Amino acid sequence: MALTLYVDTARWRAHQQSVIQQFPGMVPVCKGNGYGFGHDRLAEETTRMGSDILAVGTTYEAARMKDTFSGDLLVLTPFRRGEEPVPLPDRVIRSVSSVDGVYGLVNARVMIEVMSSMKRHGVTEEDLPKLHAAIENVRLEGFAIHLPLDRTDGSDAVEEVLFWMDRLRAARLPLHTMFVSHLKADELARLQQQFPQTRFRARIGTRLWLGDHDATEYRGSVLDVTRVAKGDRFGYRQQKTAGDGYLVVVAGGTSHGVGLEAPKALHGMMPRAKGVARAGLATVNRNLSPFSWAGKQRWFAEPPHMQVSILFVPSDVAAPQVGDELVASLRHTTTQYDRILDR
Known part of the structure; x- marks a missing residue:
C-alpha cells in the first residue's frame, strides 16, 4: 500500500x-x-x-x-x-x-x-x-x-x-x-x-x-476504513466527529509532502477572498486534503500523520474499500512518492 x-x-x-x-x-x-x-x-x-x-x-x-x-x-x-x-x-x-x-x-x-x-x-x-x-x-x-x-x-x-x-x-x-x-x-x-x-x-x-498535467497522477492507497457516528472521539487528539460517516486512512503523510504547501502570491480580490476563507476554516480544524473520493476533495479528519492521512467521508457517500486508490492533487516539487509506475 x-x-x-x-x-x-x-x-x-x-x-x-x-x-x-x-x-x-x-x-x-x-x-x-x-x-x-x-x-x-x-x-x-x-x-x-x-x-x-x-x-x-x-x-x-x-x-x-x-x-x-x-x-x-x-x-x-x-x-x-x-x-x-x-x-x-x-x-x-x-x-x-x-x-x-x-x-x-x-x-x-x-x-x-x-x-x-x-x-x-x-x-x-x-x-x-x-x-x-x-x-x-x-x-x-x-x-x-x-x-x-x-x-x-x-x-x-x-x-x-x-x-x-x-x-x-x-x-x-x-x-x-x-x-x-x-x-x-x-x-x-x-x-x-x-x-x-x-x-x-x-x-x-x-x-x-x-x-502536461494529464501525463501524471498521484494516488494514495486506502489502508483502513472505520465507520463512526457523530460525536465519536478519534485520533491523536481525541477530537469528536462532526457527523456520521467514515474515517479513511490513506497512504501519504507529511514525510511524502502531504499537508505541506509553499506560500503563494495572490493577485486579485477573488484569490484573496478564498485565502481568507481557507484560513478561517483552519481555525476550526477544517482543512481540505489533496485526496479526492466520489468526485470531491475530502477533508482531513485531523492533521496528516508522518506516513498516512486520515480523511472524513460523510455517510451519504459510499465509502472506499481497503485497497482502493484515491487521486491526490499534490505539488510535484514537494512530494516524495513511495513508488513510480509507468503505464
Whole structure:
C-alpha cells in the first residue's frame, strides 16, 4: 500500500519532444527532488532525448549525478569564495554572479549571470569593464539571464534581454552563447533573429517535465476504513466527529509532502477572498486534503500523520474499500512518492 506516482510515459515523452522542437538547443533542468521524478529518472530522460548538457541546482546535486549523466553538468547556484569544496569532473560548468567569483575559478568552465529584474544575483552593468581581465583565466561558456515568471508592470522580456545584449556588446565581451530562462518560444525566436551569431539556450525545467498535467497522477492507497457516528472521539487528539460517516486512512503523510504547501502570491480580490476563507476554516480544524473520493476533495479528519492521512467521508457517500486508490492533487516539487509506475 503506497503513495504512487503514475506516469503516462508515451504522453509525457511526447510533451518533452514538443518542448524540444519549440526550443532548439534547450538545456533541461533537474534540481531539488527532480520535479517529483527523481534525479536518476530525469538523467535517463535527458540522455534519451540526446541533450549534451543538464542543469542542476547545486554542486552536491552535480556530484550525485556525475555518474548517471555523461554530458556537461551546469550548476545553477552561483559560486562563492569559501564554499565547501566538492570534487567534480571537468565537464561541470559553474555559474558565477560576481567579478570576484570569476577570479576565484581559475581554469574552470564558467557561465556568468547578469543581474535581471529578478534582482536575485548577477553582475551589474558597472561590473562589465572589470570582466575583461577576469575572464582571461577561465573558460567562458557564455552569459546567462534569469527572468521573472510574471511581468506585472507590462514590460517586455525580450527587451530586457536585448538591453543586456547591447551592454555586453558595447563592453566587447564574448556573445557566442546566452543562457536564458522563462522565455516563450516566439520570444526566443525574436532574440535569435536579432542576434544570429549568438546561440540562445533556454534553461527549462517545469515546462519540460510538468507541462502536461494529464501525463501524471498521484494516488494514495486506502489502508483502513472505520465507520463512526457523530460525536465519536478519534485520533491523536481525541477530537469528536462532526457527523456520521467514515474515517479513511490513506497512504501519504507529511514525510511524502502531504499537508505541506509553499506560500503563494495572490493577485486579485477573488484569490484573496478564498485565502481568507481557507484560513478561517483552519481555525476550526477544517482543512481540505489533496485526496479526492466520489468526485470531491475530502477533508482531513485531523492533521496528516508522518506516513498516512486520515480523511472524513460523510455517510451519504459510499465509502472506499481497503485497497482502493484515491487521486491526490499534490505539488510535484514537494512530494516524495513511495513508488513510480509507468503505464
